[in-house]
Amino acid sequence: MYVKICGLTDPGQVSAAVEAGADAVGLVMTRSPRRITTEKAAALAALVPAHVLTVGVFRGEDPETVRAAALASGVRAVQLHGRHPHGDFTALKDLGVRLVRAVDAEADLRCGAFDEDLLIVDAPHAGSGLPWEWAAVRGRPSGRWLLAGGLDPANVAGAIAEAEPWGVDVSSGVETSPGVKDPALIRAFMKAVRG
């Protein structure tokens, strides 16, 4: 089960996620309580070992803004959150990073439909920490997809059983407040996912 820990904001949080065994870490460079500057994203990305994917998270920015931030920060993937048009993914195809499409459950749930490498199926409000009806997507997404939205150490095993995703993505559920990850909650989340 692939695990992405999203919205990391300082070096200690990066270490906690990497040491706990996360496969990917998300650095939010769009409007959010977890937003960090491109410079800070570059500093954090430099701490991440090569086997862990660094994902720059964007929502609503145009492809050229995303391209500039991705190049400046050195992230190895970009996540376009929300209903970005297919053309935004096409415009970033030559960037040389993985493309991640994050959408709500009413969108096209075929991973690769927008030329992305990874699909995230999330709650309607990104980063809200609010659980939603995970079981409703069971069997609908295809390819490599992560379940997100309201997951935490206590509910993630049940959510996996309900939705049968390829992986999971969490932010609020491993925080003490928006942008402040708790290493103990990160470890508890990983243990709940992987046993």
Ligand SMILES: O=C(O)c1ccccc1NCC(=O)[C@H](O)[C@H](O)COP(=O)(O)O
């Ligand atoms: O986390 C944010 O604040 C955010 C803001 C704007 C766009 C995307 C954002 N997060 C993207 C993620 O991948 C989150 O991990 C995902 O929405 C799940 O969040 P949560 O329900 O808090 O676990």
